Amino acid sequence: MKSPFKPRNLTQNTFDDTDMQRLSDIHHDSLVITMQIGTVRVLRILVDGGSSVNLIMLDILKAMKIDEKQIIKKPNVLVGFSGETKNTLGEIYLPSYVEGVSSYERFGVLDCHSSYNAILGRPCIHNVRAIPSTYPEKEKVCRKRRKFAPERNTIINEEVDKLLDMGMIREVMYPEWLANVVVVQKKNGKWRVCVDYTHLNKACPKDPFPLPHIDAMVDATAGHKILTFMDASSGFN
Incomplete structure (x- = not known):
């Protein structure tokens, strides 16, 4: 045809x-x-x-x-x-x-x-006259450093110091790869420190190996007495 x-x-x-x-x-x-x-x-x-x-x-x-x-x-x-x-x-x-x-x-x-x-x-x-290449799939993303109020800076510094002490994160020098943090208040009044990866995710190639469907993961737990969860933020299972 x-x-x-x-x-x-x-x-x-x-x-x-x-x-x-x-x-x-x-x-x-x-x-x-x-x-x-x-x-x-x-x-x-x-x-x-x-x-x-x-x-x-x-x-x-x-x-x-x-x-x-x-x-x-x-x-x-x-x-x-x-x-x-x-x-x-x-x-x-x-x-x-x-x-x-x-x-x-x-x-x-x-x-x-x-x-x-x-x-x-x-x-x-x-x-389509294409020349496939993974060479240019990465691009540099640099966001301007977001300014916070002094009390928010204290919360951020305390969280970063805690994660450094736990070995969950380490300092790197990427002046052209910068993502800002976001401070969100939880229902219990405490603060959660997150990282805004919106622009970084847009620049990165999509994961060719997606996570399994949640319903399939739940079905796989049937018949087992113990189910373990990983809390990467707190550093334990």
Whole structure:
């Protein structure tokens, strides 16, 4: 099936060594993105230049309210790195949009559990003329130091000193990575000192390994007599 979309002219982006200056932790995380497939904004999509096909999970198609009748019954055999095989249910053609570029992609449909909702392989990468790279995924975030009233400064200093003594935190020198603290009063009248990571979270790549669903974690405790909780703030289990 021929794609009805034509890729638009793309802006040239270049990166050099200056983009990685003052970054103490060079990451090697997977390239996981969010993009629109059909009329739905799909999260946790793995960009895999080593895959010869695009894949989408059956559960995601159901969540997108796409009728299974649209799946073309042309199953294929997928062969993994170590030789294991997996059969697809068939294939489906879906419009995809990313950063102003539209394409009509063929996805193999898999009925299995996966950490990702979809996988973009070389066909999609080629169609949108993309060059996948995790090199520029980090950017520097520096917020202006927030000023507090003297009594709030006392509360903050006491909390920082306590966490330093417990070994829960340590001093680092990141002049271009700065997040302010927030002091919030609890119901019992005491104060809670938090860190505002809003802008830092926006700059960091998304976690490709999300936490399990809470209901699944609760179900996993069935039949056990003891359940332990970790309190990272207080430094004990």
